Amino acid sequence: MSSYTYTVTDAYDVPMLIVTETRGRRISTACRVELGHVERIIPVPDGQSAEGRAALAEYRSAPERYSYLSTLFPRSSVILYAHEGGRRFALRMEPCDAFFASLSERVFRAGGGKGEEE
Numbered sequence: 001m002s003s004y005t006y007t008v009t010d011a012y013d014v015p016m017l018i019v020t021e022t023r024g025r026r027i028s029t030a031c032r033v034e035l036g037h038v039e040r041i042i043p044v045p046d047g048q049s050a051e052g053r054a055a056l057a058e059y060r061s062a063p064e065r066y067s068y069l070s071t072l073f074p075r076s077s078v079i080l081y082a083h084e085g086g087r088r089f090a091l092r093m094e095p096c097d098a099f100f101a102s103l104s105e106r107v108f109r110a111g112g113g114k115g116e117e118e
Contacts, residue, residue, distance in 0.1 A: 002022065004019055004021055005022065007020070014034050014035075016035060019068045034084065035106055035107045038080055042080075042081075044077045044079060046076065059079045059090050062081070062090035068091065068094075069092060078093055080093070
């Protein structure tokens with residue numbers, strides 16, 4: 001079983017989201033996304049609602065998608081759409097409300113996407 005840690009940092013002179021994976025004693029970087037390349041962030045507060053099912057269907061139809069969920073059946077999650085190196089991708093994660101708010105604000109400041117969508 002893996003666990004994921006989400007970090008927003010400016011350590012590389014560019015605002016970035018870094019996802020690290022912990023599997024046993026091994027810790028590795030699973031994903032790194034420049035926040036200026038984020039096109040939009042969609043909260044999915046309930047995957048069973050009509051809106052949640054639609055958001056998850058759009059995520060599943062993305063040509064490249066990555067899932068960094070802490071639980072098998074999350075009550076809520078966030079889907080981030082971005083582009084880098086000529087490719088577009090979707091990333092699903094399970095941050096707490098405070099991290100989601102901070103990430104949305106940092107994406108907006110970095111000039112990426114629209115931040116949080118309704």
